[in-house]
Amino acid sequence: MPLSRIFVLSPANCAGVRGGLVRSPRARFDLAARLRTPGGAPLGEVFSFVSGLYFRGKLAYARAFARPPEGAALDGGVYVITPSAGLRTPDTHVTVEALDAFAAVDVAADNPRYRAPLERAARALDAEAGPGCEVVLLGSIATPKYVDVLVDVFGERLVFPSAFVGRGDMSRGGLLLRAVEAGEELAYAPVAGAVRRGPRPPKLTPRPPKLAPG
DSSP states (O other): OOSEEEEEEOOOOTTSHHHHHHHOTTOOSHHHHHHTSTTOEEHHHHHHHHHTHHHHHHHHHHHHHOBOOTTOOOGGGEEEEOSSSOEEOTTOEEOHHHHHHHHTSOOOTTOHHHHHHHHHHHHHHHHHHOTTEEEEEESOSSSHHHHHHHHHHHGGGEEEEGGGTTOOHHHHHHHHHHHHHHTOOOOEEESTTOOOOOOOOOOOOOOOOOOOOO
């Protein structure tokens, strides 16, 4: 087990249906209203709304198991990929204008508006974390949009949960939340050279319903 471990989370799709909902000037629910204020709302909360179970699972898992190097200025060891602003902590406050900017940028490895800020942020993170720190990608490795950028920076120290292979987003989110509840970290494998696609694993066993208090 490495002495230190930090996490990089894939982004939510701000151009999708729920991204459009929270960005709409007609939206009146609390999160949308806060996004229209100068103070905005935390990125982690916003992406959890936009992406649902998958991002909630990633964020809860990363916060539970991050072990940033002692003395490093790594803000808890959890970072979120954004479409146009590199890496940001989940506590970073964003406004609706920032989300509009995210929605306008294609997350693709050959798009410099996405890739250049992410590369700069990843190299700064690598320098701060040091060579003994493992970096866990909580996101798809089946496409190059995250892998091509991050492997170039972190090399063999970039790993992912091997149980992700073959699972869809909802299954991954459920798997991560179960791991948090059990207090058991998943097994990891290096991203470089990994099998990126595989057979679909068995469905997760449904959790028993929670009993009402009293």
